[in-house]
Amino acid sequence: MRVQEKMKKPVLEAKYLNVENTDRYRPIIRLFYLKYEKLKYWLYQEEVFEELKEDPYFEEYTMEQCQQDLAALTSWGNLVTIQDTRKVTTIEEFKNKKFRYQLSETAVEIERMVIRLENLFIEGSSLEPTLLERIRLNLGKIEEMAEKEEEKLYSWWNDLNNDFIRLNQNYQDYMRELNSVKAEEMMRTREILLFKDRLMEYLRSFVKSLQIHMTAIEQELGNVNKGAVRRILERVTAYEVSIPRIDVEVEEQMIYEKISGRWKSLVEWFVGKEGQESEAGKVFDTTHQSAACLCSRLCQRVAQACRIASFRFAERRS
Template sequence: MKVASHAADLFRHVSADKAAFYRCIMDVFAAAKRQYRLQLRPDDVLGEAEWPGPPPPLEEVNAALAQLTAWGNLESHPDMARVSSLDDYYRARFLYRLSQGGESVESALVTFVRTLQRRAELQTVALEDIANRLQALRTLAQDATEPDAAKVHETLRDLVRVFEGLAENAQAFMAGVARSIELQQAEATVVASYKRRLIDYLERFIGDLVRRSDTIARLIVALEPAIDTMLAQVAEREARDAAPGNAQGEAGAQQLYRQSWQERWKGLRGWFLSTGHEPPQAELLRARARSAIPQLLSAIATINERRSGRSDRSSDFRMLAQWFADCESDGDAHRLARAAFALHPARHFSLNADADIDLPASTSWADAPPLRIHPRLREYGEAAPRGPLPRVRDRSKERADLAQELAEQAQQLEAARRSLATGRPVKLSDLGKLDVHAFEVLLGLLGETLGEQSRPDDAVARQTGDGLLHVRLEPLGAESRAEIATPRGVFAGRDHVITVTPVREAR
């Protein structure tokens, strides 16, 4: 198994040419992880994946699984459960499961999607929860000489969780207010409705923030004399679960936990109390929420100006297009173009350096052939990147040869399967001479089927590992003999009656 050389290889399947195909496979393994299934076979992946079209061949799934293993998203192990013959032992069969890096990538992608789909909100309920948790801490600090460490730990964890959610959602909401206003500027009725809902929402949050910020600030100040002792108790309690092998020992772990809790408390304190010359974050949030209302009113004023007849750039271009349409001659159109855009009929911009057509400067733009402008010129203002161009090796011929070779092999194997999978019983002695591909297919069928026999005289039927064919094998008399001629020699043994049927027809 090849180990990914870099962590970036774990994300290569997202941007690869067959990214959708790879994601279908990884979704199956992510679902199996949630269902506590340890490993999957390729035919399990083929049957459980939600393919956008018809199911692909099993060979293509095997190739994708091997590539994901090479990138490090999956781990492969030999599948010894289905080995029933020496031929199966030497055949490459693997079980696959998510690697540690693959699990991390799936978790990161799930978090990424949730973050994109999340609608941030201003949590007025969180302010009430923060005040209640601080009041509980104050009660614990006053009721006993030494507060209960377990209750303090539980209350602090709830406090930090609620506070982090409040801070994160508030930051995301205020960052998205301006974008939401810009998106709503297209239609006056939509902006007016959004204005009313947003102003009511902001006024309700600002009023609750002003009312509760003072209570929260007084509770924080009241907890200042006892908070260091409480944080030390919580850090000591967490340090009991520190993993062994740490060079610093339990004392070092306790110091790290205590520093972490002190940083969290400092962040909570800075939200509601001023630190030095900086105002509290709650006041900054309040100011940012207030500034959203003038932005919204400005958007409404812009719409009213448009509706009152004042021109903007889009209306200017529409009027200019009408003027061009009203021009009586090309000369008038050219003069209008020069007046509007300061353009001249000279073709000296050298946009096509390798052009074979040399036109005089007096040639009209309308009469000249069109210019092919590279998209980079529109995006970056220059036609070519700076520095020497990288040398690109053309591998189209090698790719075409490889694709042709693979297609020929697939056609030959499929033709061999069709020649054997007739659905009719036939003796091995009646098969006659087989080519290399048909003989390989027959050997594979015999190897999978004979491995299921408990006794040599028993008839056996089974489905092949790839799930495509159904094989029934009935042995004839012990004295019977069958010989099959192949380009590599003669295959001989006890005669059997074999019936090979495609799975769809067997069903």
């Protein structure tokens, strides 16, 4: 791994998350983000102030504080400004510099991450066998896609990568939940008995799907046309380089390394590396073992519940 110069620098745009007046900065950034989602990119200071004042928490908030907060967020790179000269009618108004504010690209990504963190335990996760099927079908199109026009090739590449990323993330999140303290506590309650059959069937279905598609995907990758893969990686790289970007330096070699690295990760996930067991094989074993372990624990829970019920019944009779 090469430690680039920009990796050594602090991310000032994240400063608003953990400083004095964070309780004011975060609502402002969230307001801009919500407006951004609705395609309203620019806001005046007065609009920000009015929106915040609608919440009782900002009852004593002043226009001066709002101006200071916007200035701080601008200095950290969260907001970009442009002077609005359209409404200027006098020299005095021009000197007062009426600005419009917009969320910076970096701030958009940071706020997306924050929202994701806020909903980490609300959204939940799932095991999706359909992702495996889509990956298998897309891998079967490699030679065909190598000759397609750039837009279709790029769309196919993104679909393949997004499915692979979701497969990894969803599996990890679901297994984390299944082995969490909350799940352990639920094992001691009656609720687990109500949906144990659905849970076991859910895990078995994923294991079965993984077993079927894993073999097919491994065969697809083993017989893949390496020349077609190389052309795809080069063409996808060229397409990404050709995308117009504002104030962003694009290094073709870095993009190629990213794209080829993703392909390599996908291959190693399903096929393995240098004789080592593939990650897909480990996922299969882990899920299978988890299902077996869960089944054993559920049986113990059912047996315990039966013993308690029998004991209470005997007590009532005596």
